[in-house]
Amino acid sequence: MPVRIEKNKVLTTAYLSGEIDHHSSVFIREQIDECIAKLQPQELCLDFMSVSFMDSSGIGLVMGRYRLMNSFGGRVRVRGVSKQTMKVMKLAGIDLLAKIDCK
Amino acid sequence: MKANNEMRLTLESRSVNEGFARSAVSAFVAQLDPTVEEISDIKTAVSEAVTNCIVHAYKNSVDRIYIWVGIFPESVVKIRIRDRGCGIEDIKKAMAPLYTTLPDERAGLGFAVMQSFCDDIKVRSTEGKGTTVTLIKKINSR
Numbered sequence: 001m002p003v004r005i006e007k008n009k010v011l012t013t014a015y016l017s018g019e020i021d022h023h024s025s026v027f028i029r030e031q032i033d034e035c036i037a038k039l040q041p042q043e044l045c046l047d048f049m050s051v052s053f054m055d056s057s058g059i060g061l062v063m064g065r066y067r068l069m070n071s072f073g074g075r076v077r078v079r080g081v082s083k084q085t086m087k088v089m090k091l092a093g094i095d096l097l098a099k100i101d102c103k
Numbered sequence: 104m105k106a107n108n109e110m111r112l113t114l115e116s117r118s119v120n121e122g123f124a125r126s127a128v129s130a131f132v133a134q135l136d137p138t139v140e141e142i143s144d145i146k147t148a149v150s151e152a153v154t155n156c157i158v159h160a161y162k163n164s165v166d167r168i169y170i171w172v173g174i175f176p177e178s179v180v181k182i183r184i185r186d187r188g189c190g191i192e193d194i195k196k197a198m199a200p201l202y203t204t205l206p207d208e209r210a211g212l213g214f215a216v217m218q219s220f221c222d223d224i225k226v227r228s229t230e231g232k233g234t235t236v237t238l239i240k241k242i243n244s245r
Contacts, residue, residue: 063210
C-alpha cells in the first residue's frame, strides 16, 4: 500500500511510502481526498518518512491537498522529507505554503 | 563524438513503466560511480521526461518511448528520450515553470525539474511528429 491514513478530526496523517510518481500518485490522491472530503480535519499531515523517491508528481500531490484543505480552512503539514524530496519541493516553493520537517 | 558506452531501451507508454525507466537508466549510469545525489537527480529528471511522453505526447494512446543513454569522456552522460507523439506547439511556453495543460493533477514543473537537476537540456519537437528531450549531466566520479 503506497498510503496508510490515520483518521482524526483534529489531525489526519497520511503515511506515504515507496516511490511517488505520476503512476502511484493517482491512487494516493484518491485515497487522501476521499478521506479528507468526508472528515474535513483541521490539519492534514503528509508523512514522507518511508518515501524513497519523488518527482514533480509529488508536488502536484501536496499542492492539490493544500488547495482542498484550504477550501474548508484546514492546514497542511509535511514531514519526514529526504534531501532529494526537499530539493524537488523547494523548486516548487512548497516550503512557502506548508510547514516542512526533514528526516 | 562517439560514446564510450551506450544503451538503448524501448518501452510502452504505460505509467507503470515510469519506475522501470528511471531505474534502468540509473543502473546503467552506476558504472561511473556517481554519488547518491547524482543518481537521484538523474532518476528524477528521467521520470519527468518519461511522464511527459505518457501524459502529453501519447495522451490518448499507448505507443513507444525510445530511450538512449551514452557515456562520454570525463563522465559526461547524455540521455535522450524520444517519442513519436503529438509534439509541442510552443516549446518555450511548455518549459515555463508552472505552465501546464493539466492543472488539476500536474504542477507544471516537469521541465523545471529537468533543468535544475541536469547540467543542460535540449528539446526538439515537431507538431504531429514527436519530441526529443536530451538531458546532459556530468558525473563527478568519486
